[in-house]
Amino acid sequence: MFQKVITVDDLDTINIAVIHALEELSIPEIQHAKYCDEALLKIKKGLVDQQPYDLLITDLSFKLDHREEKLQSGEDLIQAVKRIQPDIKILVFSIEDKTHRIKNLIEKEGINGYILKGRNSIPELKKGIQSIYNNDSVFLSPELAHTLLDKSLLEIEPYDIELLKLLATGLTQEEVSLQFKEIGITPHGTSSIEKRINKLKIFFKANNNVHLIAIAKDLGLV
CATH class of the missing domain: 3.40.50.2300 (Response regulator)
Structure with missing residues (x-):
C-alpha cells in the first residue's frame, strides 16, 4: 500500500x-x-x-x-x-x-x-x-x-472549443471571424464559421445558438 x-x-x-x-x-x-x-x-x-x-x-x-x-x-x-x-x-x-x-x-x-x-x-x-x-x-x-465510454466528444476539435468560447462571450459570427483572423485560426471566413456552428447544433441536437452554448457549458466545454 x-x-x-x-x-x-x-x-x-x-x-x-x-x-x-x-x-x-x-x-x-x-x-x-x-x-x-x-x-x-x-x-x-x-x-x-x-x-x-x-x-x-x-x-x-x-x-x-x-x-x-x-x-x-x-x-x-x-x-x-x-x-x-x-x-x-x-x-x-x-x-x-x-x-x-x-x-x-x-x-x-x-x-x-x-x-x-x-x-x-x-x-x-x-x-x-x-x-x-x-x-x-x-x-x-x-x-x-x-x-x-461515450466517444462522441472525441470528435470535438480544438477549433470547435475556441468557436464555442467566443460565442459564449456574446460575439457575433462576424466578430468571431475577425477574432480568428487576428489570432491566426483557420478557417476564419464567416461562411465557414456558420457551417461549423450548424454542424455543432446538429451534433449536440441544439435548437439554436443559445441552446448550443448552454449544452456546451453543461458539458464543460466552455
Missing part, C-alpha cells in the same frame, strides 16, 4: 473524512493541505528530503480568500506537481462532473482516478486508492464510467 499520501481540500470535513479513510487503509504517513500552494511546497519538500509522496488526492475547486495563491485550482496543482514529480499517482476527489473537464484530466494530465463526492464516495475512494496502488486502469466512479 502507499506509504506517504497528501490530501488537498479547503473543507475541514472533507479532509477529515479522507484522512480517516486513509488511516483505515493503514497508510503510515498522511498529510493534508487547504491550499494548492501549500500542497506544492509539501511535495517539493518531500522530494528534497528524498521522502516523496506516493499519492496526491485533490479537489478541483478552491474558494479564494485573503491569501494570495499562485495555484488557484486542482488543475493548476496537478500540472505543477507533474512537472516536478511526473511519476506521482493522482486521484481527483471532486463534485465536478463535467465530462470534457474530466476527459482532459485523464488524457492530458494523466491522472490515475476520478471520484465524485457524494453519499457513498468514501467507500469508492478507498476502492480507488487500492486500484491505483495495484496499477489498474484509471479508476472512475461508477456514475462516470459509462459517460466517459
Whole structure:
C-alpha cells in the first residue's frame, strides 16, 4: 500500500473524512493541505528530503480568500506537481462532473482516478486508492464510467472549443471571424464559421445558438 499520501481540500470535513479513510487503509504517513500552494511546497519538500509522496488526492475547486495563491485550482496543482514529480499517482476527489473537464484530466494530465463526492464516495475512494496502488486502469466512479465510454466528444476539435468560447462571450459570427483572423485560426471566413456552428447544433441536437452554448457549458466545454 502507499506509504506517504497528501490530501488537498479547503473543507475541514472533507479532509477529515479522507484522512480517516486513509488511516483505515493503514497508510503510515498522511498529510493534508487547504491550499494548492501549500500542497506544492509539501511535495517539493518531500522530494528534497528524498521522502516523496506516493499519492496526491485533490479537489478541483478552491474558494479564494485573503491569501494570495499562485495555484488557484486542482488543475493548476496537478500540472505543477507533474512537472516536478511526473511519476506521482493522482486521484481527483471532486463534485465536478463535467465530462470534457474530466476527459482532459485523464488524457492530458494523466491522472490515475476520478471520484465524485457524494453519499457513498468514501467507500469508492478507498476502492480507488487500492486500484491505483495495484496499477489498474484509471479508476472512475461508477456514475462516470459509462459517460466517459461515450466517444462522441472525441470528435470535438480544438477549433470547435475556441468557436464555442467566443460565442459564449456574446460575439457575433462576424466578430468571431475577425477574432480568428487576428489570432491566426483557420478557417476564419464567416461562411465557414456558420457551417461549423450548424454542424455543432446538429451534433449536440441544439435548437439554436443559445441552446448550443448552454449544452456546451453543461458539458464543460466552455
